[in-house]
Amino acid sequence: MAFESCLLCHSTVFKPRVSVTNSVYEHLRSTNTLPENIISDIPALLSSVQKDLDDYESEIHRFQIRIADIQNRREMLRIHAENLQSLQSPIRRLPNELLTRVFGYLCIENDLTEGCPSAVTLGSVCLRWRQLTIECPELWSNMVIYLYEEDDFDEVVHGRLTCLVNLYLDRSKSHLLGLTFIGGPWCPDGDDGSDNPILQVAQQSFRWKHVSFDADKFSPGNYPIWDSLDLPVLDTLYLTSSYDVHDCSLEMLKNTPILRAFHASGCIVSGIET
Template identity: 35%
Template structure:
């Protein structure tokens, strides 16, 4: 797009203007009206040009940050390790690579795979040393329900090297044994921590209701797409088996008596479920709906997770159960909503680290709907805002990857009265503004390439910030107006004077 030249219609001759003001005869009224009209148009053009330039400044500022990161990567070409001979590098790899835990969700637990991902040279070197791929540990309870492709990769890459395999727990399927037994002639060490082999079958007939089986009720269960429940029976696997086309499942926690929320073991799989909603409530029961659901289900197709409390919910954040649920399901979540539930900023940041595919995030720290007091603790802190910055500052010299880099919409409700840094918030929002049409300003931005390489973020498209219990300084939020004029949806709502 060609830049338009900005020209004023008005001739700002203050000397001539003041002389005519002092003389007896001034210009005709019609002339003054025409001049004023030109001045008004020039003022409008100036405001539009200021907005355009402000948007360009923000884009240039982010381009400057990208250039700094690009320079950091260029400097890595001068790293001393690049001058080491291959023989020395391989000795280092042998020292660094131990057991590879193939069922772990942490890449750091698979050192051979991590090293082979650094660069083409390292990958070529690792491929020439099959022994690095021959140390394998597998937790049977964490094997994904679908294909276990990574085991095939390790067995193939280890070639004819003697294998050291450690199996932990009771296997749920014989497929793993078929894969490993195919390489039985290469076993050097085979270690197992399971006493028995479970049968690879389960009864379909599981009692769900007190007096009758769900399958005996004459109802088109296969047509159901949404199901809402106020309990979680131990036979949840049967419910999901009969209603196997569910795309949305809602749970509502109620004080319904003992046995209302029971664990399902092994976890039940909802293969096509896309939306899971939990409406939790403080009850007299020892069981927690959130803990039970997250410990009892696997949802590989889940895209939306909605968590909301209906009263002053006081239970602890189900951190371990939720993290295990995420690891077990291996889904690509795009929408996360957490309302009226107390959790720390560290727990929320930890959760967001596990959801790199997230596009839409909603956080409300109110104690309950329309409340003007915040939960304790509240996740909305400077630490959270800083972690969402597209270019987070770290004490180390290394480049730090931004959190939830694909985020497109952010909806935040803050119910505290103080301890909120407005400047840091608007700076975070501005850091995520780098639209695809930035080349209109002469900026060469390739968002997809940056994301693939772990640099930069998607362009944030919508921000809604509500303050339940405080006002805001319009001057601090003035940069948001430039972003809004450039195409971002920005809504800032503070406490009204009447409340």
């Protein structure tokens, strides 16, 4: 393969063996018979043409690699420019105390069934935010937990919920909890409760401060585990049922010495319809 310099970019490109001329077209349009010497040269010309085609293919591949490299360098430079601009972002100049307060508004409710709950999302932005969220237990102290009925049980969803509940209970440390339970009463039983998020939350009942139940047919009888809970700091309790329920004997209230607010909707409690 011979090489020559490109007249446009002065880079080295291969020099083709065959020059494309109009003579072939002239012979094709001519009514005269081709001379024997031209006919005898055609196989060699075709061989050279094929070699040139192969070389052109190699050149195209070489330039494609070069173009891809240039595009990659351009993308890296664009990302570098974005990172430089991010360093000027006003939020980076906020003190940790103020930034944590902003985080608190975002984590008033942590829906554990979402793709990525608020506290987890914040901790995934950068190292600084991760450290702030981990060091701030109140960001992990509010949880919205869906109680799936047996017909809706999904092992993958259940496993993910279990992991998230463990994470939130661990990172909330000793901070008081705000819990919202939504959905049906059924939850699979684990041998030791390690894979049962409801049992895990119940074991931390001494930290429950604000609790809300929202179910189609709420009845404490559907949650026998609640009857034996120790609720020394429970401050507010909300019960909401979409359908009237008449068997709300709230044994769980016997262990709530400082309960300040109790609201029931769609239930009859102690003979009083609310």
